[in-house]
Amino acid sequence: MSTVLLWLRNDLRLHDQSALHAACGLGAQHLLPVVCLPDVRQTTPWGFARIGPHRRAWVASTIQNLLQPLLDKRSQLLILNQPAAAALPTLARAVGASTIVCEKIAAPEEQAEVQALRAAGLQVHTVWHGSLLHPDQLPWPVQQLPRVFTPFRQAVEQAELQPAAPLAPPSTLPPWPASVPAHDLHGQAEALAAFAGAPPRADARSAFPYLQGGLHGGEAAALAHLAQYLARSLPHSYKRTRNGLMGLDYSSKWSPWLATGALSPRQALAQLRQFEAEHGASDGSYWLWFELLWRDYFRFLHLQHGRALYRARGLGAARATPHDDERFAAWCAGQTGQPLVDAAMRELAATGYLSNRLRQVAASYLIHDLACDWRAGAAWFKSQLLDYDAYSNQGNWLYIAGRGTDPQGGRRFDPVKQAATYDPDGSYQRLWGTA
Template sequence: MSDSSYFFSEQSQEGSPSNTQGTVIYWFRNDLRLADNRALVHACQHVESLVFVYCHSLSTLHPQRWNLPHSGLHRQRFVASALADLSDQLNAMGSQLLEVNMSAVEFLPLLASELDSKVVYCEEIAAPYEQDDILALAAAGLTVHTHWQSTLYDPVHLSFKPDALPDVFTQFRTLIEGSDLQPPAPLPAPQYLPALPDNFSQILKKWGIDSHADITMAKAQESAGASTLQADQRSSFPYFLPEFSGASTAACAHVEDYFKRKLPHSYKQTRNQLSGLDYSTKFSPWLASGAISARQIFSALKKFEAEHGANEGSYWIWFELLWRDYFRLLHLKYGHRLYFAKGLSDFPAPVHDAEKFTNWCLARTGDPFIDAAMAELAATGYLSNRMRQVVASYLIHELACDWRAGAAWFEAQLIDYDVYSNQGNWLYIAGRGTDPRNGRRFNIQKQVHDHDPDGSYRRLWAKPGNAAND
């Protein structure tokens, strides 16, 4: 049976809840917003009282494979600001966000027992570890209603099932463009939220939680040394500034400003630049955390094109959103296979040189272009799309290291880490995914010539940072 059966079995549960349930848990995952949140809408329609939960698994701070954490300090701080904003929005609607430093698998069954509840609503994430969490909660006796909501196009509306997804992106794009299919309009935020249960304050007291601030990720960050994290003024995504914080309100304001300044018309020409605020959309960090949805962005894009006209640049924004969909649909088709050493290929397991990998991570390869990019990534948690491809190619094809180690480093470092796109892109570069050319090996000297001919990028990151304390 295909791994995509996860998706269809969960989707079939959407109509199954009784008309009114008692207390239900809403578990926020990568959907840190109230608007265009299908799972939240369904939860609000079927319950009398609702408890909102976000679980900071401390395991994300501990080394896993390759001796790397799942989430680095940059992303932790970005997500913390998203949660603070989400908490404020919930408070304004008479509710509250319960944040705990435990995994969902550990905490949700305990909370469900306290609430005398067996039901959890959340978004569907079709990646192995995330699926394992759902299975573990089900094994603990909980009924989990998952809702697919992270793609632009709804998979159930496509002309093919996930198992029949073309293995070449261009073929997939052609199918979409040849149809009249349009993404669903984004859903508005709920006008009201079900009340908190009567015993909610007692639960907070039992767990030693007095307020949102008492249990935020700030404590975990402090224990992990985040107090030493500095704001690097060279960053192309300065998340330490309010307008680039993780908040969904900041995300919506950024999207509005981006289109108001008519930047989509120049996107195709500037998207491969290496530094600056305006060369790319900068939507990806908010998309990754779910502070804004692809459909909200698409709706703004269509409004912009209706008012100012479409061109190759605005088309390319849709093109990039479609790539994002494609990597998600690949997970529905192939599931765990995307995480095997050989990926979807028949190649032998990749070799690995631990010393070269460490030097790559620490910006000590000896190649000024590569080291500049790796220094930027470590200092800011962000890297241009062009440089992500270049450094990935260098690690795989020049240093002969395991692509999975590179994927793990990006997971640990990137503010905008997205499990689907990260895995899909690394497989693509390694030639172990769906690239019809069996991988992408970039000529580093050509990349320097094309994208940093005057050496400005290398000089920018070769010197100590122009940093100020956050």
């Protein structure tokens, strides 16, 4: 085996990079790291772009900031402006490779990409490394995953399960093959810039003002953000502030880097545990572990149910899924007439970010008050959120819609009551022009 392709997906980092270690462990003479840019022209069934400007800018920043770390390891990153199913078989033939190593992603579209590559005659080794715990660590086979999160969490904690220690980056990497086609190398910077598009205008109101200060995509910024969050002892206040609506520090803001894989969840937890060892554990630091376990649960739920999570009925019995295009368009534009919901949707459109509390409120309003298809809302969040994560996005929308794992059969959040509780003086609604 002379050349192995390392196809980077949602794991754009060198620390705790199991796929990278697996690729190096195959003993190939050459290693070719490659990333395939999504097609920005694709639209959803509801007529809007599948990947919007904020997410494009964040992913592009992440890719750009992976170039130098690879150069430091005497390697490079090949950026292809084509879908993987079309680009990688052609590339493999050009460099004499038959093997691809990549992250395993248990979502239908991502699984279809791997199946297409295998159908093209390539050997694809997939590596699971997007969660804290490995599926093999669980107290039961993943197909017997508890239907509800709480029993899952309790079993994990009673068994005192802990993730493996994060892997250090390899000290060196096998060199690039000399046979990389020149046309693939030409115009990489231009392709990435075209994918990113014009930088979205900075909005000083944003709770996550990305591409400003230290809030850039990529591994270095992720680890720096994690370090400063811990250095300021913010885990201790996390449970108390996590339902905030404005500002950077009410929540950890780890999610944008976790979503692209620039930050490994095992690395985040390892440093959180070190923080607890030095400064003491608290309700707040425990709640960060709690949220990371929710993130794991949604991943294992995909391993258990796969494509069923993307049906209109989800995991429930078949039932009507109403939809109204005009009401949905008003929701997307922040023009429903409901002040808190409209403020939230305006923040999302302007910044690509939204607090977890408001994601729940907005989703609930679309489903339960406007009687629109939950899948349309999930697709809108997928397009708009710079921290979009397939597992958590799908899992949370199913939960609110009562078509997933919620034991209460869905959650309706009264936006008036939510505003009175979390925005009692209307400051958030005034900030986004709806009060």
